[in-house]
Amino acid sequence: MRDNLDLSLYLVTDQKLSRGRTHEYIVEQAVRGGVTIVQLREKDVSSRVFYELAKSLMGLLRPLNIPLIINDRLDIALAVEADGLHIGQSDLPYAVARRLMGKDKIIGLSVENLAQAREANELDVDYIGLSPVFSTRTKQDINKPLELSGVKEIIGITKHKTVAIGGMNSLNIESVMKTGVDGIAVVSAIVSQENPQEAAFRLASLIHHEK
Ligand SMILES: Cc1ncc(COP(=O)(O)OP(=O)(O)O)c(N)n1
Ligand SMILES: Cc1ncsc1CCOP(=O)(O)O
């Protein structure tokens, strides 16, 4: 667990949305633009490819002191000694993830409603991902969006750091930041953009303006 975890601008990868560019290119550009934490999230690649990607991103991000979080795959997180793991409500239970990852690693948990946020207060997670805030084409298997009202309710009761995800872009992040979240997580608003560095810079500026 980390006290100094900076969730301000959280990049989540998606090879399918990267317009043929490599993860390394997107991530390097995005970090230059102001991304503070990166999640490797790939749903349709083999274990070997996932492992090689994770290893390569660790090599890129470790010297820059930017944490790499692995989505879903605890085995890959352990194999590359990643900084952390992100789990959802249908993934491995938190207690198992913590036991295997160890107390010093970052563990993030998706929270989709108030009841789950209350349950998360019983766990030593490092952050919760409020998911989804708005509807998005990037992830189809999602519950009803929280909207700003749902985000505010969760902020009112949670003891954890929070990151908002789902449909975030430069037009709506100011209003989401005003709810009191600690950061914004994006896929398409960076990885699908013509210039990922500029896109990240713009989002980071808006976020810091609201902090
Ligand atoms: C920061 C962050 N928040 C939420 C999610 C969603 O996780 P999950 O519900 O497990 O869904 P998948 O991403 O695994 O499809 C996330 N990945 N990151
Ligand atoms: C991984 C994930 N979890 C909830 S919504 C989402 C996708 C967010 O993608 P985008 O930022 O393109 O809306």
Ligand SMILES: [Mg+2]
């Ligand atoms: Mg998951």
